[in-house]
Amino acid sequence: MEPVEFLRFVQATIRGSGKVGAVECRVAISRAYYAAFNVAMDLLTAAGFTFFPKDDKHKMVARHLLWCDDAGVKSVGSTFDSFRAVRNHADYDMNYPGVERLGSAEIWVDEASDCIRTLESAFHGPDRAATISSIRKGRDAVYGPGN
Secondary structure (H helix, E strand, O other), X not given: OOOHHHHHHHHHHHHOOOOOOHHHHHHHHHHHHHHHHHHHHHHHHHOOOOOOOOXXXXXXXXXXXXXXXXXXXXXXXXXXXXXXXXXXXXXXOOOOHHHHOHHHXXXXXXXXXXXXXXXXXXXXXXXXXXHXXXXXXXXXXXXXXXX
16 A cells, blocks of 8 residues: 555545544544655655664654755654644544644645655655765764664
8 A cells, every 4th residue: 555545535535525523634634644654654765764673663754854954855854743743632632622623634634745745856856865865874973874
């Protein structure tokens, strides 16, 4: 399965003609986050980055993106921290009404789409080598070369 299928599903759900209530909004935010996160994880893995089994992969993916010299990729890394917090509210905090509004769901679904577009452009575009190299440089500075 391609992670972007999550995004397509929630876009259809919140922009369709059916009722969009609390459940749909919470699911949209959660699945939109996972679409963007899994695209980022796949791109990093395809670029040769590995993650240790005990790593918090959500934090590690964001950290790798923050090491990038590309401003767009770095911005996605920063967005992932707040996006993950909102996704946690959607998944675990049933007393948090902010994730039950259509406007909130639309904002985060659009954010996921923007993140994916930015990452795919950086990892598949003409500056791909520079993108990967700058992330590698940041990782090597923290973990040592080859880790």
